[in-house]
Amino acid sequence: MKNKIPVADLNQRGRASIDFLGHMFHGTQKIREAASEYVVSEFGEGKDLPDDLDQRVKQVSEYASQLPATRVRRTVGEWHAQNHGLIAIDAFEELGEDFAKDLHQYDEGTSRLTHDDDYENPYYWQGVEFHRTSGGWDGHDYMGFIHGEIVHKKMVDVIYPGGIFKQRCEVAKLAPQDQYESILEMGTSTGHFTLGLALAYPDAKITGVDLSTRALEHALRVGNANNYSWDLYRRPAETTGFDDNSFDLVTSYILLHEMPVAAIKEIFAEAYRVTKPGGDMLMSDVVRYAEQNKLQVALADEDAIYGGEPYWRESASADLVALAQEVGFTNVRATNLGTGPYPHVVIGTKPS
Ligand SMILES: C[S@@+](CC[C@H](N)C(=O)[O-])C[C@H]1O[C@@H](n2cnc3c(N)ncnc32)[C@H](O)[C@@H]1O
Structure with missing residues (x-):
């Protein structure tokens, strides 16, 4: 399916800068592999590393710091993290005001967006630059397009x-x-998963909630450009305001690693409340620490710290199956796409 939202046909400077970021990643692949091989040859699966995760990360990190390959990897990674968002913003602004104005033709259409200012943003979201996104999810008037169409599609x-x-x-x-x-859909963001849901369930009425105004504005334009009738709300997933038993399926894609476990519990309870009896939940997120060996966990944890993911450790350590059972879902199981542990998908049903 071709998404009909205007393509970011970048100008020469923006395109070259974005391409450079991609080439930089591929060009340094061997260095990252070497860094990883040295660490694996030192620690194996990490069986002898400390159980305490802070100590474990410190030990692995201190050893890795001595390796030239790690120093290059960290320097390149840090530069990439600090600059990718700024470069994407520059590339967008280089397209000019007319391009931005063009996007507004999709403000009206078959989808709609409700800004509910009564809902306060949770403390864990406020002011955090998740994924090292410059200024956070609302850090630019067109951050939805910049993140969804440039960072996601042209870098990631x-x-x-x-x-x-x-x-x-x-x-x-x-x-x-x-x-x-x-x-x-909880954590709709710019509508990437929403499109997947619309393709899989063409007859479904799709409702989405997110905290980011800029992301939702882009999701609205994606919905309108593709003639979907999405109902989007700027509301927290913990308190959606919908009636009990409203939806056949409540779902999310990589929402949960951006919050503490207490918030995940509230979101699961809310998902249960608004799911119709006999309806389902499907929540997908990052790989669980329980599925990784001790060294992999230490490396993932260190990457999360540098990668602008303050809740990754807490969230990835949580047993999502148990949390879904606690709120009442039955037949709860975890699965993945069969191509590796990512994404970790938890599915359950609200008893009839
Ligand atoms: C990584 S993005 C999700 C991406 C999207 N689902 C996709 O498939 O690309 C996480 C999104 O969750 C939103 N979010 C975080 N906490 C939330 C909450 N408590 N309620 C609603 N949305 C939340 C963020 O604003 C952000 O847009």
Whole structure:
């Protein structure tokens, strides 16, 4: 399916800068591999490393710091993290005001966006630059386009080719029933997973909530450009304000690693409340620490610290199956796409 939102046909300078970021990643692949091989040859699966995660990360990090390959990897990674958002903003602004104005033709259409200013943003979201996004999810008037169309499609997809949209479509198809009438997506952001859901369940009425105004504005334009009738709300997933038993499927894609476990519990309880009896939940997120060996956990934890993911450790350590059972979902199980542990997908049903 071709998304009909205008393509970011970048000008020469912006395109070259974005390409450079992708090439930089691929060009330093061997150095990252070497850094990783040295660490694995020193620690194996990490069985002898401390159980305490802070101590473990410190020990691995101190050893890795002595390796020239690690120093290059960290310097390149840090430069990339600090600059990718700024470079994407520059590339967008280089397209000019007319391009930005063009996007507004999709403000009106079959989808709608409700700004609910009564809902306060949770403390863990406020002021955090998740993924080292410059200024946070609302850090630019067109951050939705910048993140969804430039960073995601022209950087992330180049670095991990062919994956990001396909993965979302495949995850959407893992929900237990063939069709759903009403779906609530939590953490809609710019609508990447929403599109996957719309393709998998063409007859479903899709409702989305997110905290980011800029991301939702872009999701609205994506919905309108593609003639979807999405109902989008700027509301927290913890308190969506919808009636009990409203949706056949409640779902999310990589929302949960951006919050503490207490918030995940509230979101699962809210998902249970608004799911119809006999309806399903499907929540997908990052790989659980329980699925990784001790060294992998230490490396993932260190990457999360540098990668602007303050809740990754807490969230990835949580047993999402147990949390879903605690709020009442039954037949809860964890799965993935069969191509590796990412994404970790938890599926359950609200008893009839
Ligand atoms: C990594 S993005 C999700 C991406 C999106 N689902 C996709 O498939 O690309 C996480 C999103 O969750 C939103 N978010 C974080 N905490 C939230 C909460 N408590 N309620 C609603 N949305 C939240 C953020 O604003 C952000 O847009």
